[in-house]
Amino acid sequence: NTAGKPIRCRAAIARKPGEPLVIEEVIVAPPNSREVRIKIICTSLCQSDVTFWKLEIPPAIFPRIFGHEAVGVVESVGEGVHEVVEGDTVIPIFLPDCGECTDCLSDRSNLCTKLPFSVSPWMDRDETSRFTDIKGETLYHFLSVSSFSEYTVVDIAHLTKIDPAIPPNRACLLSCGVSTGVGAAWKTAKVEAGSTVAIFGLGAIGLAVAEGARLCGAKRIIGIDVNQDKFELGKKFGITDFLNSRNCGDKSVSQIIIEMTGGGSDCCFECVGLTSLVHEAYASCRKGWGKTVVMGVDHPEAMLSLSSFEVLHSGKSLMGSFFGGLKPKTDIKILEKRYKDKELQLDKFVTHEVDFDDINKAFDLHREGKSLRCVIWM
Ligand code: CXF
Ligand code: ZN
Helix, strand or coil: CCCCCCEEEEEEEECCCCCCCEEEEEEECCCCCCEEEEEEEEEECCHHHHHHHHCCCCCCCCCECCCCEEEEEEEEECCCCCCCCCCCEEEECCCCCCCCCHHHHCCCCCCCCCCCCCCCCCCCCCCCCCEEECCCCEEECCCCCCCCECEEEEEHHHEEECCCCCCHHHHHHHHCHHHHHHHHHHHHCCCCCCCEEEEECCCHHHHHHHHHHHHCCCCEEEEEECCCHHHHHHHCCCCCEEEECCCCCCCCHHHHHHHHHCCCECEEEECCCCHHHHHHHHHHECCCCCEEEECCCCCCCCCCCCCHHHHHHHCCEEEECCHHHCCHHHHHHHHHHHHHCCCCCCHHHEEEEEEHHHHHHHHHHHHCCCCCEEEEEC
16 A cells, blocks of 8 residues: 555656656655655657747746546545545645635636646645656656656645546547537637638647537538648538638638628637737638637737727637636536547547656657547556
8 A cells, every 4th residue: 555655666757858758767756735646557748738838938847747538547536636536536726726716706708816827836735746767866747737647646636526437538538628629619619500710720629629510500501721631630620611721812811701601700719829810810700799719829928919990899709728728527428428428539549659658759749740649558
């Protein structure tokens, strides 16, 4: 029985920005109050891991254990944890859900006030780390999860129980990217049956938005990308129409979408992280009721610029969607059920699977643009 004792196990450590991860022995301290130590079963690589692994300027901090999309089993619980017990299967979620603050108690928000989201290198409640290397040096956490380790400690506000019968290489997808995209269509935009949707950028998030729009009964799902190969791929995710933004001649993407749809798309999603594309998406949605959802992040200084007359006169909405507007403790269970009912399709997102020892292959595949989700088995 390991409860209450430090655990020595293997973790993939990022020692320097952009350099291959190194698998080393680490010491994982027991969970403090309201924390849970979990044994990771599998994890998958998400764009945000890569973004922060490459980052050389603050808030970059090293050595760090990345990884935040995962599924695991509870090894032991800290004081005051009544929600899960040893042996439960759980998925960690970077977004906290304390269950007590005004926002967590409201079904209109997923932005916890008690443990506000930040890209902190520490545990949420006491700003310390549970990881050290064998020399005793502190290793930093990432997004309150740090799943590139055989064991990790996660605050109970970041854990959701899941049915252990769901294959782990599917369950882990519900932890971040796929849920984010599906949620943006379902919870943020509330895509209506029969409607038209335009998705700017067909990476994993854009394709997950397509999956969500398909589940909502969208009639037309227009994918926009610079890579023509994304059309064939997109068809598997319900993309009905494709627009290559490099082949628009002297027209803008929005002009073409307005022509294609007879006045604009009901909902537009920006899934790249370019302000220029947010402008194009906003221009592509229908006056009167169109919604544009911002999902990508541009560099921190990048500003949007919209004419106040247009905003006033168009009646369009511009919305942000963090974790797809999903409430971790309630909505993930609904997605889980839709997967079990064979409505939500997760299989098609898993393009690669590797052993933990080959974790750097997941980064290579991501760089080569070859993978949607690469599952890493511990
Ligand atoms: C991200 C969203 C942008 C900030 C870091 C976390 N979510 C998950 O990958
Ligand atoms: Zn993520």
